[in-house]
Amino acid sequence: MNQVLLAVIVALITWYVATAMPMFLRWSFYLGGPLVGGLVCGILFGDITYGLQVGATIQLAYLGAIAVGGTLPSELAIAGYLGTALTMSAGLAAEAGLTVAVALGSLGLLCRNAYMTLNSIVVHKADQYAAAGNAKMVRMMNQYGSQVVPFLCYFIPSFLAMYLGSQAIEKLMAVIPAKIITALGVTGGLIPALGIGLLLTYVWDKKFLPYAVIGFFLVAYLNVNIMFVAILGACIAVLYMLARKKEG
Amino acid sequence: MNTENKAVSTEQEKRLLNRKDLLKTWWRWICWAQRCYNYERLMGLGFCQAISAVVEKLFSSTKDRAETLSRHMRFYNTENNWGAMILGATCALEEERAMGHDVAPDMIDSMKNALMGPLAGIGDSVTQSIVKVILLGISINLATEGNVIGPVLYIVGFTAYALIVSYFSFFSGYRMGRGAVMKLLASDTTKNVTDALKIVSMIVIGALAAGNIKVNTIVAGTFGGSEVVLQDVLNSILPCMMPLAVLALVIYLLKKKQKSSVFVLLTLFVIGFVLTFVNFLG
Structure with a gap:
């Protein structure tokens, strides 16, 4: 596909998912940005298996990415969609792509903070319409006024990164020593510990810690499927609730 | 059940809002609550857009509309799905106010402020650290194997969750009104269900850790004539x-x-x- 066109599509998707998409879809498309981004980019680049592997690997770093009070530890749309697209266009291994995406995700917080700050302007405009009792214009402000700043903040950097970055990364990869690429891959294997660690500290509850240990060793020893673990967990949860009910 | 019967019996008069108004409000909320997210008011404008149809329906004078819209422009933030309950309860209270009941505007404001925190607490932990993690755990597993079902399952599952939970939360908030929402949050059932969900979440997190954190040593050597690979040991x-x-x-x-x-x-x-x-x- 044409490089410019490809960069435009990736940048548009990144902006749309980050701020414009209806909220009930954003739970999956945004919080699962890398995973879904893997599918979207896989279709875009014509290699779904590769896309899914890159996306799923990047997603592991963000298992613990929880949005609380409007703040996020990283920009998931940029890490997920732009990150996966860049990784795929440079032909990197999934683990090496993870480190690229994590760096992008941190930089992406600049885009997010910029629009989260500047969108106050739109709110003040909406205040004036509200004070005039004009409900229609209040809606227009939320629908369309809200998208001016985010579009600039997400589309432009993503387009430039995609257009210039894919060639730059390819050139860079050609001159970088193999040892560094291995080290990037190794680090990519370590980063999921951060995502999982953040999640564990968020739901931390000493009396439930044994369940995490059960889950860990079920996979470590028996290498079972996560679906099996979830079903087992659901059964234990029901038993727990029944026992609690008996206690009164 | 009790509360519902009581609400019906004490309010013999006809309600002003119909199902269509409420559906429109719920739909705007789940679509656009965070469309103009910003650090100053967070979901303030989103809340105002969601309730704007109700305001137009209930109040015809520009003065009343202006007062009500401005009041709903204030700082607001909660979790979208479970927090829809507050929007439902707000619709009920604005309706009562329009019907001439004794509902002070300040009271509506303080209800929003009192409920948005607790519902965000419950909602964030259930949605993001339980539902999301379980769905992701299963989907990542499939996706790593190159299976398209992985992301598709995640999208369908999470979207269905958001739609179903917010729908029931919104309409039960509308029916119950303020007092019952407070009671529900403090109940034992709520705590038991969250605990049970936490168990599923914990076991899945443990499984994810073992399957996805990858650390392998390449140290190997020969001891007493036999090859020893440290990782195998x-x-x-x-x-x-x-x-x-x-x-x-x-x-x-x-x-x-x-x-x-x-x-x-x-x-x-x-x-x-x-x-x-x-x-x-x-």
């Missing part, structure tokens, strides 16, 4: 020993040392690079 003692150690380190840094996630990330980079260059990991 470690595996025979305790499989996934090194991933567990890395996870323990991360939790220690985050929880005990209160380090930021950026600090932990940099630490992992340093560990990854140093141990690769001394030919320990690969």
Whole structure:
């Protein structure tokens, strides 16, 4: 596909998912940005298996990415969609792509903070319409006024990164020593510990810690499927609730 | 059930809002609550857009509309799905006010403020650290194997969750009104259900840790004429020993040392690079 066109599509998707998409879809498309981004980019680049592997690997770093009070530890749309697209266009291994995406995700917080700050302007405009009792214009402000700043903040950097970055990364990869690429891959294997660690500290509850240990060793020893673990967990949860009910 | 019957019996007069108004309000909320997200008011404008149809229906004078719209423009933030209950209860209260009942505007405001925190607390932990994690756990597994069902399952599952929970939450908020919402939040059932969900979440997190943190040593040598691979030795003692150690380190840094996630990330980079260059990991 044409490089410019490809960069435009990736940048548009990144902006749309980050701020414009209806909220009930954003739970999956945004919080699962890398995973879904893997599918979207896989279709875009014509290699779904590769896309899914890159996306799923990047997603592991963000298992613990929880949005609380409007703040996020990283920009998931940029890490997920732009990150996966860049990784795929440079032909990197999934683990090496993870480190690229994590760096992008941190930089992406600049885009997010910029629009989260500047969108106050739109709110003040909406205040004036509200004070005039004009409900229609209040809606227009939320629908369309809200998208001016985010579009600039997400589309432009993503387009430039995609257009210039894919060639730059390819050139860079050609001159970088193999040892560094291995080290990037190794680090990519370590980063999921951060995502999982953040999640564990968020739901931390000493009396439930044994369940995490059960889950860990079920996979470590028996290498079972996560679906099996979830079903087992659901059964234990029901038993727990029944026992609690008996206690009164 | 009791509350519902009581609400019907004490309000013989006809309600002003019909199902269509309420559906429109719910739909705008789940679509656009965060469309103009910003640090100053967070979901303030989103809430105002959602309730604007109700305001137009209930109040015809520009003065009343202006007062009500401006009041709903204030700072507001909660979790979208479970927090829809507050929007439902707000619709009920504005309706009562329009019907001439004794509902002070300040009371509506203080209800929103009192409920948005607790519902965000419950909602965030259920949606993001339980439902999301279980769905992701299963989907990542499938996606790594190159199976398209992975992301598709995640999208369908999470979207269905958001639509169903917000729908029931919104309409039960509308029916129950203020008092019952408060009571529900404090009830034992709510706590038991959250606890049960936490168990599922914990076991899945543990499984994800073992399956996805990848640390392998490449150290190998010959001892007494036989080839010894360190990773095999470690595996025979305790499989996934090194991933567990890395996870323990991360939790220690985050929880005990209160380090930021950026600090932990940099630490992992340093560990990854140093141990690769001394030919320990690969």
